[in-house]
Amino acid sequence: MPPRLPLFATAARGTEDLLADELGELGVTRIRRDRGGVRFHANLSEALRVCLWTRLGMRILWPVGEGEARGADGLYAVARSVPWEDHLTPATTFAVEASLQRSEHSHSGFVALKIKDALVDRMRSRAGRRPDVDARSPDVRVVAHLAGTRLQLSLDLVGEPLNRRGYRVRQTRAPLKETLAAAVLRAARFAGDEAVLDPMCGSGTLLIEAAWMAARRAPSLDRPLAIERWPALGPAARPLLADLRAEARAVQRPVPVPLWGFDRDPEALAVARACVRAAGLAGAVELRAADATSELPLPSGASGLWVSNPPYGDRLGTGGQKGMKSFYFQLGERFEALGAFRAALLAGNPGFESAFHHRPSGRRELWNGAIPCTLLLYPAPAAKGSADPWRGTPASEPALDPAHQTPDVSPVRPEHPEVEHERQPHREARAGADARRRQGRRSGQERAEAGHAGQRQGGEVDDDAGQRRGRDQHGQDAERRGHALASAEAEPDRRHVAGEGEQPGQGRKRRGGRSKRLRQPHRGGPLAGIQGEDE
Numbered sequence: 164m165p166p167r168l169p170l171f172a173t174a175a176r177g178t179e180d181l182l183a184d185e186l187g188e189l190g191v192t193r194i195r196r197d198r199g200g201v202r203f204h205a206n207l208s209e210a211l212r213v214c215l216w217t218r219l220g221m222r223i224l225w226p227v228g229e230g231e232a233r234g235a236d237g238l239y240a241v242a243r244s245v246p247w248e249d250h251l252t253p254a255t256t257f258a259v260e261a262s263l264q265r266s267e268h269s270h271s272g273f274v275a276l277k278i279k280d281a282l283v284d285r286m287r288s289r290a291g292r293r294p295d296v297d298a299r300s301p302d303v304r305v306v307a308h309l310a311g312t313r314l315q316l317s318l319d320l321v322g323e324p325l326n327r328r329g330y331r332v333r334q335t336r337a338p339l340k341e342t343l344a345a346a347v348l349r350a351a352r353f354a355g356d357e358a359v360l361d362p363m364c365g366s367g368t369l370l371i372e373a374a375w376m377a378a379r380r381a382p383s384l385d386r387p388l389a390i391e392r393w394p395a396l397g398p399a400a401r402p403l404l405a406d407l408r409a410e411a412r413a414v415q416r417p418v419p420v421p422l423w424g425f426d427r428d429p430e431a432l433a434v435a436r437a438c439v440r441a442a443g444l445a446g447a448v449e450l451r452a453a454d455a456t457s458e459l460p461l462p463s464g465a466s467g468l469w470v471s472n473p474p475y476g477d478r479l480g481t482g483g484q485k486g487m488k489s490f491y492f493q494l495g496e497r498f499e500a501l502g503a504f505r506a507a508l509l510a511g512n513p514g515f516e517s518a519f520h521h522r523p524s525g526r527r528e529l530w531n532g533a534i535p536c537t538l539l540l541y542p543a544p545a546a547k548g549s550a551d552p553w554r555g556t557p558a559s560e561p562a563l564d565p566a567h568q569t570p571d572v573s574p575v576r577p578e579h580p581e582v583e584h585e586r587q588p589h590r591e592a593r594a595g596a597d598a599r600r601r602q603g604r605r606s607g608q609e610r611a612e613a614g615h616a617g618q619r620q621g622g623e624v625d626d627d628a629g630q631r632r633g634r635d636q637h638g639q640d641a642e643r644r645g646h647a648l649a650s651a652e653a654e655p656d657r658r659h660v661a662g663e664g665e666q667p668g669q670g671r672k673r674r675g676g677r678s679k680r681l682r683q684p685h686r687g688g689p690l691a692g693i694q695g696e697d698e
């Protein structure tokens with residue numbers, strides 16, 4: 164990697180400014196926030212530091228080629244013009260992932276296949292032999308995004324998206340993505356010096372992320388990065404990474420603050436315990452069964468940060484939206500009774516704020532997968548009249564310092580929310596997936612035109628009503644913006660990877676097949692359009 168290349172980090176929509184701040188702290192330059200991610204410049208060492216330390220970034224992409232691509236020949240020509248021999252050898256395995264936005268092509272599988280063909284042909288002519296495809300665990304992952312006729316080709320430095328920290332050894336119904344949990348804590352200005360309480364902790368993501376922040380643990384310390392396997396940069400990256408990892412281990416400290424997690428669901432608590440153990444936090448996070456609306460077994464005089472994403476819908480079917488409002492009201496009463504806790508609450512239910520009946524002193528609109536949410540910040544009731552603890556907390560979308568704008572990087576303009584593909588094992592989610600699969604028989608273009616954006620699933624809805632609401636809202640939102648997301652993306656195994664011997668359209672015929680299933684495109688912007696394909 165030559166000195167200081169332009170890179171692009173993807174993030175959940177609504178958290179881009181937080182990511183830009185984080186990247187600034189990590190020492191990279193020419194930071195420019197965009198929708199769905201942040202562009203920046205970094206040399207190899209800085210880029211590796213970002214890969215190791217970003218808590219909010221999902222993918223780190225290095226654009227290696229772009230051009231106007233009309234028709235199949237255009238795709239081939241642009242891809243063929245990239246000097247792949249600088250990045251791969253015939254012994255390197257690779258995979259191509261593609262996503263589309265307002266494209267003449269309706270099948271991302273076709274696009275990926277053309278790019279694969281061009282890469283292979285170029286390598287054969289330049290290096291004498293072609294590299295093999297490995298759709299599961301490639302050495303080099305090529306990320307293609309076609310927006311209109313503009314094709315952008317990038318290499319993914321990290322491989323598995325960075326939200327996969329490695330501690331999620333078991334799943335609950337609606338876990339928060341790790342990167343989004345970190346963004347919530349960052350928005351709450353959590354500095355690791357106050358106690359943390361999550362009385363609806365589910366699998367414990369917020370507590371684990373808070374604990375790692377407080378412990379100054381690099382979130383990707385123990386996970387491999389794709390760049391380590393690159394033939395060109397791997398040899399330079401490996402020793403640098405070894406140093407960066409050693410440095411990261413040296414700054415780590417024991418978790419200095421108490422962390423309390425409660426949930427009324429014993430299964431969720433069992434998952435949280437497993438995840439906490441896997442995160443190396445056994446003993447640092449106290450987990451107990453409790454009802455968040457009742458008095459919580461906390462030490463007397465406890466204070467700190469209450470951070471939660473309360474359920475969005477009425478999973479237990481006790482009273483629908485009315486029941487939820489009454490639940491939120493009781494949470495508000497509990498907040499008042501606790502007194503000394505400030506709160507950061509990620510609300511996905513529009514009725515939350517009024518039912519909670521406290522005045523927030525800060526708010527941020529963001530997306531939890533396909534679900535529009537509001538992060539509400541509340542000062543501690545006991546601190547009324549004193550300085551607002553949220554003072555200076557960044558609101559949504561603050562302007563970046565013009566000095567940080569990068570005029571010479573082509574615009575990256577995702578237009579859709581991050582989309583999650585978390586497995587949702589519960590019956591309702593399966594039913595939704597079945598419906599989407601049925602709709603998936605229509606082409607991506609047809610779905611786009613029909614405005615089926617809302618058929619995609621976010622990760623944070625835990626009931627039927629909530630899922631409908633999330634889909635409806637998202638659908639309306641996407642339609643307003645005049646684009647749509649392909650419903651087939653809701654399934655985790657539909658990541659589009661071009662495989663050997665595939666013919667265009669084959670992926671759809673292979674429904675139920677395992678590895679080489681073709682995936683429908685993200686209807687997002689260049690580069691950032693790929694951000695949601697991780698789950």
Ligand SMILES: C[S@@+](CC[C@H](N)C(=O)[O-])C[C@H]1O[C@@H](n2cnc3c(N)ncnc32)[C@H](O)[C@@H]1O
Pocket residue numbers: 335337338339340362363364365366367368369425426427428431453454455456471472473474475623625
């Ligand atoms: C949206 S999930 C939280 C997910 C969590 N942030 C994670 O990442 O896994 C909401 C959680 O609230 C819990 N919950 C619902 N009602 C509750 C109550 N009255 N008291 C305690 N927990 C409750 C549910 O069991 C569920 O685990």
